[in-house]
Amino acid sequence: MTEAQGVLGRRRAARLGLATLLAAGCAPSGPPPLDRAEATALLDRRATALRERDPAAWRATSTGGTGQDSLWARLAAVPLAGWAYQVTEVEAGPATATVEAILRYRLRGEDPAPATARRLLGLVRHEGRWRVRSEQAAPGTAQLLWDQGTVRARRGSWGLVLGTGSAGALREFARLAERAVPVADDAWGGDWPRRVVVLVPGSLAGTAALLGGEPDGYRGVAAVTTGSPEPGTPADRIVVNPEAYRELDARGKQFVLTHETVHVATRNVTGPATPLWLSEGFADRAAHRAAPRPLATAAPALTAAVARGEVPRALPDDAAFAFDGDSGALDRAYEGGWLACRLIADRWGEERLRAFYRAAGTRGVDAAFREVLGTTRAEFTAAWRAYLRERLG
Numbered sequence: 458m459t460e461a462q463g464v465l466g467r468r469r470a471a472r473l474g475l476a477t478l479l480a481a482g483c484a485p486s487g488p489p490p491l492d493r494a495e496a497t498a499l500l501d502r503r504a505t506a507l508r509e510r511d512p513a514a515w516r517a518t519s520t521g522g523t524g525q526d527s528l529w530a531r532l533a534a535v536p537l538a539g540w541a542y543q544v545t546e547v548e549a550g551p552a553t554a555t556v557e558a559i560l561r562y563r564l565r566g567e568d569p570a571p572a573t574a575r576r577l578l579g580l581v582r583h584e585g586r587w588r589v590r591s592e593q594a595a596p597g598t599a600q601l602l603w604d605q606g607t608v609r610a611r612r613g614s615w616g617l618v619l620g621t622g623s624a625g626a627l628r629e630f631a632r633l634a635e636r637a638v639p640v641a642d643d644a645w646g647g648d649w650p651r652r653v654v655v656l657v658p659g660s661l662a663g664t665a666a667l668l669g670g671e672p673d674g675y676r677g678v679a680a681v682t683t684g685s686p687e688p689g690t691p692a693d694r695i696v697v698n699p700e701a702y703r704e705l706d707a708r709g710k711q712f713v714l715t716h717e718t719v720h721v722a723t724r725n726v727t728g729p730a731t732p733l734w735l736s737e738g739f740a741d742r743a744a745h746r747a748a749p750r751p752l753a754t755a756a757p758a759l760t761a762a763v764a765r766g767e768v769p770r771a772l773p774d775d776a777a778f779a780f781d782g783d784s785g786a787l788d789r790a791y792e793g794g795w796l797a798c799r800l801i802a803d804r805w806g807e808e809r810l811r812a813f814y815r816a817a818g819t820r821g822v823d824a825a826f827r828e829v830l831g832t833t834r835a836e837f838t839a840a841w842r843a844y845l846r847e848r849l850g
Contacts, residue, residue, distance in 0.1 A: 620657030644743035738794025
């Protein structure tokens, strides 16, 4: 018998032995791997424990230890109205498993519908039962604030601030939000919740992680508003960059949060057809009206350009608002959008400005010029250029 024949013989004998065991009703020992139904049941129990703040039920679904205990603590101050998982994928071995799931959660008093996030959970077989060992953002997706540390909360009639920093930092943003909401409401006056949700991570890297991007893409950006105009979606989030915020004076800090709050107010009529000069200019107009300054001080980049005889030939296009390192061009774009909105309000009135914004979002800016202002883009651009020369020259 050759060596190969011997190996084949042993394999055949093993197969025969297994067949004999199976025929006798004796399956190989060892528990079966985790399946989707068992993973779903486990995560349902985990979600119920969190919603009901039941620590004993939570411990029964987790391995304990620093990771899971700290997640429970990090979420302690977050006002949750809903928390549920939908299992999408399971990869399991005899003792460990990885589960990918969609998390749906709601902030109490803020979210009309659940926010969603893709999550990756690590499971282990512990004392004969499957338990959760870890939970984090799925690869390539944005983090949630509690992935970054213990979350503090501060709530008021103006909304909710959640942050991983000090209680003093949250108080500061609460004061800013309390002033911003009435200003935004006065500027817009339309149908919006009149509340904001502000997320304050501890660093630029934390800001980028919440937005699913790289830190360099948000360096120098003090805050970003995220959200959807679709009805029945979660409340917008104003995500703060604390490192850029620290560089601002008191007026600048209020200006930025007021500007972002106006974006929340106008969200339900802001769409792909809304040009950035209008959405950013409208938000800036509200913030400037709350803390007026001389035009030359408030629009230094355009004032300098007009003094050089470089009056812009066209309204800023969307590309002009990119954070690509040319701060002068970016400043001129924001100032140009603000002064375009100011011109509309000066010449046609505040209500027409709001109507123009609504029409631009639904029917396009050219239709808004024609239907609301009775003019054309070209005629308005000429009037805007003359306005810049008159006011800034």
